[in-house]
Amino acid sequence: MTHQSEPRVVAVVSAFHPPQDLPERVKQLNQQVIHTVVVDDGSDFQQTSGVLRELEDLGCTVVRMPDNVGIAAALNAGIETALKSWSPDFVVTLDQDSALDDGYIAAALETFAAARTSGVNVGLVSAQSHNGLNVPLLTRGARFPEAFDPLQSGAVIPVSTLNTVGMLDERLFIDFVDSEYNLRVRSHGLATLVGRGCNMTHALGQAQPLMLFGWHVSFLGRKRHVHSHAPWRVYYMARNQIHLWRQYGARFPVWLLRRLRFQIVSDLFRIMYGANRKGQYRAFVRGCLDGWFGRLGKIDPDFQQRISR
Template sequence: MTQRSDPRVVAVISAFHPPQDLPARVKDLNEQVVHTVVVDDGSDLDRNDIVLRALEDLGCTVLRMPVNVGIAAALNAGIQAAFEAWSPDFIVTLDQDSALDAGYVAAALATYAEAEANGIHGGLVSARSHNGHNVPLLRKRVRFPEAFDPLQSGAVIPVSTFKTVGMLDERLFIDCVDSEFNLRVRSHGLATLVGKDCNMTHALGQAQPMMLFGWHVTVLGVKRHVHSHAPFRVYYMTRNSIYLWRQYGARFPAWLVRRLRFQVESDFFRLLYGENRKGQYRAFLRGCRDGWLGRLGKIDAAFQRKISS
């Protein structure tokens, strides 16, 4: 069966030093959407990136940010451009390392329409599975399940949602942008639906072995690994998670406690086994302080250099 593009949907992709295989994935994506906007977040100032030029040759709209503005601002710019040029009914947002299975958009729209027909107003429809593995759900054994904390990548979002809840929060810069948007969607009584049969392939990043005095840590017969992040990412994850608590803790305490468990576990192993633990520890402490004080925006350049050295 040939997959036809949906004239109601525009895709917006955030990019930063885009990978060589992005045009091939966008070519497949264009079979499901009427147009694709790619926003380069300040990595192609001299306008000679061959990947971005290849995307333009495919007919994509390529926006180049003059500086690194963060994923929220980059996506917002692409979404606004889509509003003005095509007046779509839905936006699907994607990372540069994500790919939607054939039929993903049609399945997401079918889920949305069925939920609406049954009195459930969807704020977005996200992937049911990543790389073939089901995502955590908010509640099980319900007719229209909701994702616990859906990624922005792969989210099919009605334009009406943006009009109701606003755009992505640019002050967070990178991490927790999707989590904050999800909570804002739920605050307005909208559902974060999962699309039936919607699978997204998404890069997981590199994990390194958990080593203790030369021994690869093994628990219940399974060798353990830890996903290590650069210290500046640890800063954003810590700061923005605390910001979520301050903004939404009273309204969604159970959700935040559940999310905190994953965060604490990740932080513990990262600080114990990750690379550049000194820089990560400093980033963690500064993130705690700035999150508590409500200091948002882009990380201070001098501090980023300090924790990265």
């Protein structure tokens, strides 16, 4: 992306205890953007200094947060650095375990330009597929389809959207940060499009077989698995889901009901059959209560320690 007339795109990558192969992914990413900002979210410096030095050697800007502030605050810090130092037209936000296929950014910009020409107010452009599988759509049959709940990872966001909608909500810390932003974007009459031909490779997390009395449970002919999350993650998911209902329930009830259907199934299976079920249950209940009463921010450290035992 060297032609003067092409839009300037800067990548912002959030990292926490970044893996050893992150520099290789960033090296490939640098071929699609004018610059990459990597934000280390309070990792142990001794363990990560080698990876961060490699990233700096690649020409990246590395921002080191003094403490673990959460993905929203980390990405916001990276976006602010990008805006001040590189004056981009777009930023693309990424998790450390995501990789964009070759041509992803160009395809996203083509979708953006075509939609704008057709009179669509575009808020962001996200992946059409993850690991080769198409993402769920908001509605079918649209000329420019919108993703139902696009991840922040792989989202190509015009700076104009940031100016209109604002930055990510740091109070959520982690989980549903992208969902909240998507609803906020739509609240401003902007579309969350999928980029035609944009595929992102993304880690799916750990999954364990769903077992019942020693049998691997099958449903509709498929063996089922439970995605494992630490109780503190369950807390954030439960709390922030409730927060979304309080903030956007009146405006987007159908969307939230559809999103809740996915979440309830995962929560029930995890609490009934996952690891540390007692901690999962306590985290879920406390998260729902805190979400209802508007207690946001980072989880209470003492409570996190108790549910992790």
